[in-house]
Amino acid sequence: MAAKIETGASSDEYVTYAPPGYKCQSCGKAIKSLDPVRRVHIERVSGSPVVHYRHTGCIR
């Protein structure tokens, strides 16, 4: 198990705004400062956790 992807309801996943420079992991477009996004936290066995952001509209 190389990576654990948290999906669904989680205390660590919520709708927020992404810091500048992030791209949506679903559509690959840059996230605008006022675009509501869902924060996705991925824990890795080795290394530090990774945080991705996706547009709320890009989440199925």
Ligand SMILES: [Zn+2]
């Ligand atoms: Zn998107």
